[in-house]
Amino acid sequence: MLRADARGIVVFSVKGVDALKQPFSGLKRSDHLRAMAEKELDLLVIGGGITGAGIALDARTRGLSVGLVEMQDFAAGTSSRSTKLVHGGLRYLKQLEIGLVAEVGKERAIVYENGPHVTTPEWMLLPVIEGGTFGRTGISIGLFVYDRLAGVKKEERRRMLSPEETLQREPLLRKEGLKGAGLYVEYRTDDARLTLEVLKEAVKRGALAANYAKAENLLYRDGKVAGAEVVDTLTGESHRIYAKKVVNATGPWVDELREKDGSKTGKTIQWSKGIHIVTDQKHFPLRHAVYFDAPDGRMVFAIPRDGKTYIGTTDTEYHGDLARPRMSAEDRDYLLRAVNGMFPSVRLTADQIESGWAGIRPLIREEGKPTTEISRKDEIFLSKTGLITIAGGKLTGYRKMAQRVVDRVCAELAEEGAGPFGPCVTERIPLSGGDFGGSDRFPAFVEEKAREGTGLGLDEREAQQLVRRYGTNIDKVFGLIASRGKEAEAYGLPPSLYATLIYAVEEEMAATPADFWVRRTGDLFFDIQRVKRWKEPVLACMRDVCGWDEETCSRRRADLDRCIQEATEFV
Ligand code: FAD
Numbered sequence: 001m002l003r004a005d006a007r008g009i010v011v012f013s014v015k016g017v018d019a020l021k022q023p024f025s026g027l028k029r030s031d032h033l034r035a036m037a038e039k040e041l042d043l044l045v046i047g048g049g050i051t052g053a054g055i056a057l058d059a060r061t062r063g064l065s066v067g068l069v070e071m072q073d074f075a076a077g078t079s080s081r082s083t084k085l086v087h088g089g090l091r092y093l094k095q096l097e098i099g100l101v102a103e104v105g106k107e108r109a110i111v112y113e114n115g116p117h118v119t120t121p122e123w124m125l126l127p128v129i130e131g132g133t134f135g136r137t138g139i140s141i142g143l144f145v146y147d148r149l150a151g152v153k154k155e156e157r158r159r160m161l162s163p164e165e166t167l168q169r170e171p172l173l174r175k176e177g178l179k180g181a182g183l184y185v186e187y188r189t190d191d192a193r194l195t196l197e198v199l200k201e202a203v204k205r206g207a208l209a210a211n212y213a214k215a216e217n218l219l220y221r222d223g224k225v226a227g228a229e230v231v232d233t234l235t236g237e238s239h240r241i242y243a244k245k246v247v248n249a250t251g252p253w254v255d256e257l258r259e260k261d262g263s264k265t266g267k268t269i270q271w272s273k274g275i276h277i278v279t280d281q282k283h284f285p286l287r288h289a290v291y292f293d294a295p296d297g298r299m300v301f302a303i304p305r306d307g308k309t310y311i312g313t314t315d316t317e318y319h320g321d322l323a324r325p326r327m328s329a330e331d332r333d334y335l336l337r338a339v340n341g342m343f344p345s346v347r348l349t350a351d352q353i354e355s356g357w358a359g360i361r362p363l364i365r366e367e368g369k370p371t372t373e374i375s376r377k378d379e380i381f382l383s384k385t386g387l388i389t390i391a392g393g394k395l396t397g398y399r400k401m402a403q404r405v406v407d408r409v410c411a412e413l414a415e416e417g418a419g420p421f422g423p424c425v426t427e428r429i430p431l432s433g434g435d436f437g438g439s440d441r442f443p444a445f446v447e448e449k450a451r452e453g454t455g456l457g458l459d460e461r462e463a464q465q466l467v468r469r470y471g472t473n474i475d476k477v478f479g480l481i482a483s484r485g486k487e488a489e490a491y492g493l494p495p496s497l498y499a500t501l502i503y504a505v506e507e508e509m510a511a512t513p514a515d516f517w518v519r520r521t522g523d524l525f526f527d528i529q530r531v532k533r534w535k536e537p538v539l540a541c542m543r544d545v546c547g548w549d550e551e552t553c554s555r556r557r558a559d560l561d562r563c564i565q566e567a568t569e570f571v
Contacts, residue, residue: 024203026504026511027546032210033232036067037239041208042418043409044069044227044243046215046257049079050195050395052249054402054426056209057202061429062406062421064413066207067241069230071214072323073515074199077251079395080192080519081325081359083276083301083312086111086119086396087186090126090146090291091299092376094133098149100377104396105150108187111194111396115431116439117471118194119187121156122303125170125290126184127342130177132293136160139182146184156185170288172343186289188303191395192519193469196508198398200432211509213239218246218261218387225261225385234511244418245409248389252322252362254381263383269391271319272361272371275331276312278525283352284309284339294338298372302339306465306526308354311335315372318360325358329570332356355528355567364392380408399426433471442471449474456481458496466496470503477503491541493534501538505545513539513560524567535560 022031036044043059045052048070056068070076089097089104112119126143128136143158152158159182166181167173203209215228219240227242248257252271258264286302286309294300302311314331332350339348363374378393378401388408393401403424410421436442446467453463456478467474480499488498504510504520516538517531518524524531539560543553 022203022208023506024200024209024509025506026509026515027506029210029212029509029511030232030235030237032067032208033069033213033230033237033239033241036069036208036210036230036241039242040227041065041067041241041243042245042413043067044241044246045249046228046247047077047249047251047253048074048195048199048209048211049077049249049251050075050191050198050398051079051251051390051393051401052247053195053198053202054398055247055249055390055405056207057198057205057429058399058402058406058424058426059409060202060205060207061425062410062423064406064409064421066202067243068199068202068207068209069213069215069228069241070209070211071233073211073511073519074209074509075192075195075519077253077323078359078362079195079251081274081357082191082395083274084189084191084303085186085301086189086194089376089394089396090142090184093142093146093149095373095375097375097377100375101146102149102151103400104394105146105152107397107400109151109153110399110427111189112187113439114426114429115194115197115434115471116436116442117433117468118197118431119189120468121185122188122289124184124186125161125166125173125288126182127166127173127290127292128179128181129174129293130179132177133297133299136179143182143184152185158182158184170286170290172284172286172346173290174342174344186291188289188305189395190469190522192522194395194431196519197431197433197471200508201429204432209509211515212511215257218257218385220385223385225383225387244413244416246387247405247409248387249405252360254362254389254391258381258383258387258389261383261385261387263381263385263387263389267379267381267391268365270317270363270365270371270374271322272363272374273316273318273325273331273358274313274361275327275335275356275358276310276525277327277332277335277353277356278308278310279348279352279354281307281309284311284343284346284348286343290342292338292342294334295341300335300338302343308526310525311339315361317371322360324566325360326566326571327356327358327569331358332570350570355525357525357567362391378404380404382408386412402426433473435472445472449478452478456495462496466500473503473507476507491537493537493541497534497538498541501541502545505542511546512556513542514556514563516542517560518563524563528564528567531560531564 042064045068219227381389450463
């Protein structure tokens with residue numbers, strides 16, 4: 001039930017708990033934190049990647065009062081650094097992880113249904129090469145089993161292609177030894193935007209969430225975890241946030257928090273680094289996504305996207321800085337060798353790489369196994385203090401992981417006399433921007449809204465791109481384009497760029513230029529020239545909107561410059 005309190009703030013009333021409903025604005029971060037500290041929450045989630053975001057949405061839709069704190073920007077950990085596929089995990093079939101394949105395969109369909117604007121079906125070629133990992137029969141059987149296990153819809157089931165059909169689809173593939181290909185569907189996503197859409201939906205429903213809010217220490221009552229001392233890293237303000245239950249969803253950092261809790265015993269996390277590189281289509285004019293053998297037998301993706309091709313990934317044990325992993329020249333050369341082996345006419349060189357990223361997989365250690373062979377399964381660790389840790393897992397399986405965690409939270413709350421709370425309902429909850437009344441209506445929606453966009457002066461390509469990115473939230477972005485053109489002019493910014501920036505700050509809690517360029521638009525990875533071109537006007541605009549002094553402005557500029565350097569340099 002919604003009502004306005006004396007201050008005019010909308011209050012969302014759930015089973016006697018009044019959760020303050022705050023706009024998800026970069027200018028309202030402190031309000032979210034203060035509201036979290038105001039009274040004891042049912043649940044505090046630490047970590048704002050896809051895992052934490054999924055837990056916040058699930059818990060909120062069951063009626064719990066929820067707060068989420070993220071020490072960097074949302075998705076700035078692993079959840080903006082993946083291969084960006086909502087996928088069935090075909091490669092886990094090779095490791096006979098039948099349960100995992102079945103679960104993530106089915107989840108993929110749910111993620112698509114709830115957010116077709118952040119998940120796009122993409123036909124993928126799996127070439128059969130003489131002497132390769134799988135023969136033609138192996139691939140055919142593997143994909144058949146995969147289709148059945150993952151419950152793949154009929155029209156997306158695998159097909160086997162002859163060498164000629166394969167080359168028709170992708171003429172750049174190596175002809176020598178080519179025996180044909182398997183053709184199957186994967187779903188391309190923008191991992192950071194997926195995280196944001198999940199979180200925006202949670203906040204719309206009354207969850208509180210703040211980025212740049214670090215859980216420095218855990219708080220205890222009678223030996224039981226009862227909240228966290230959270231520091232706003234942009235203002236230095238500290239907040240004591242109490243909650244009946246605390247979940248550690250900090251991905252690669254879960255052991256750090258378990259250590260603070262005195263519960264880092266038993267299974268621990270092993271880090272593995274994976275990088276991706278991006279080149280322009282003029283250097284690698286790939287038409288079709290391909291999943292292929294690297295010379296060492298590992299599988300690598302090459303995926304066309306928005307005029308670029310991206311390639312990844314690597315898998316190497318990691319022990320460095322978790323927040324800022326770097327791409328090495330060795331990682332890059334490995335991917336170049338893989339590309340040039342499978343697409344010999346391309347001759348991709350290091351100086352043709354425009355951008356890239358490195359990410360850390362938080363794997364649950366299995367003694368004696370290399371990172372490439374460790375299971376991607378998730379697991380819940382329970383500590384004596386009551387801290388609930390969720391470790392491992394995949395972007396694709398986030399909803400199921402959240403369900404398992406919140407089931408646990410609700411069961412514990414019920415034992416303690418709280419609730420009752422409802423069952424998990426997220427299977428049928430559209431994500432923010434995803435409410436089309438069914439994914440089958442999405443193409444018509446894009447067409448209709450893109451026409452509206454061209455009416456506002458956008459070219460067809462950009463109009464389509466914006467509608468696909470924002471889904472049903474596009475009206476807000478178009479509204480800004482229509483009404484605030486004069487302000488855009490004052491900064492010398494194109495109206496569409498200005499509108500997406502204002503939307504990012506006011507509706508997606510972007511608090512720094514890096515938040516905007518890396519995780520709200522993805523331009524740092526897929527259009528780095530655009531970042532360089534508009535960097536200063538965007539900074540000037542954010543300075544005014546956010547009220548920064550010169551020193552803050554310089555810090556934000558330096559932070560973005562560092563992100564650009566990390567995306568373009570190999571160490
Ligand atoms: P994160 O996204 O890392 O989130 C944890 C967050 O906790 C971080 O943002 C961190 O800043 C925050 N945090 C840490 N400590 C604190 C604290 N004290 N206070 C507050 N906040 C804190 N999966 C797929 O399904 N498909 C793929 O294509 C795919 N490709 C991948 C490719 C690579 C190279 C990698 C590395 C992973 C890939 N994955 C993929 C796996 C997937 O990306 C991860 O499983 C997922 O993103 C992990 O999300 P998370 O929320 O658990 O962790």
